[in-house]
Amino acid sequence: MPLYEYHCKPCNGIFEIIRPMREASVAVPCPECSRDAPRIMSSFNAFTFRDGYPRRLPDKGTFWHMGKEVKKRAKRMSWYDHPELTPPKRKPRPAKGEITAARERQAARAKALSYGDRWGVDARGFRQPKAARKRKPARKTIT
Numbered sequence: 013m014p015l016y017e018y019h020c021k022p023c024n025g026i027f028e029i030i031r032p033m034r035e036a037s038v039a040v041p042c043p044e045c046s047r048d049a050p051r052i053m054s055s056f057n058a059f060t061f062r063d064g065y066p067r068r069l070p071d072k073g074t075f076w077h078m079g080k081e082v083k084k085r086a087k088r089m090s091w092y093d094h095p096e097l098t099p100p101k102r103k104p105r106p107a108k109g110e111i112t113a114a115r116e117r118q119a120a121r122a123k124a125l126s127y128g129d130r131w132g133v134d135a136r137g138f139r140q141p142k143a144a145r146k147r148k149p150a151r152k153t154i155t
């Protein structure tokens with residue numbers, strides 16, 4: 013039977029007991045004050061290396077990157093930036109030429125749309141059935 017460590021909070025003491033493995037996580041009465049003492053994970057700061065990466069020993073399936081816990085192993089890192097630890101990069105501001113080009117494209121689109129609307133054609137230039145065209149609201153007669 014293996015040896016396990018338990019910590020009693022009121023006494024602030026640690027004691028070891030040899031117990032069967034299946035009872036290891038069950039709290040044990042403290043030898044001094046006989047209150048329940050929970051088990052200490054003695055492998056608290058233990059690391060192991062798996063796939064060349066350090067991992068915590070009670071293996072939670074997580075990895076460690078530059079002293080921080082991450083869920084996935086870093087692939088294709090640039091420099092030492094882990095994708096989970098670095099905030100996503102902001103998009104570069106568009107250049108002045110790009111802004112004007114986009115504005116012109118939008119203006120052209122709006123113009124084409126209004127043209128199509130006027131002549132009853134859709135975006136590809138096909139004639140729309142009369143029902144699909146916008147109708148003028150009926151004139152109101154003021155009495």
Ligand SMILES: [Zn+2]
Pocket residue numbers: 020021022023024025042043044045046047
């Ligand atoms: Zn105690």
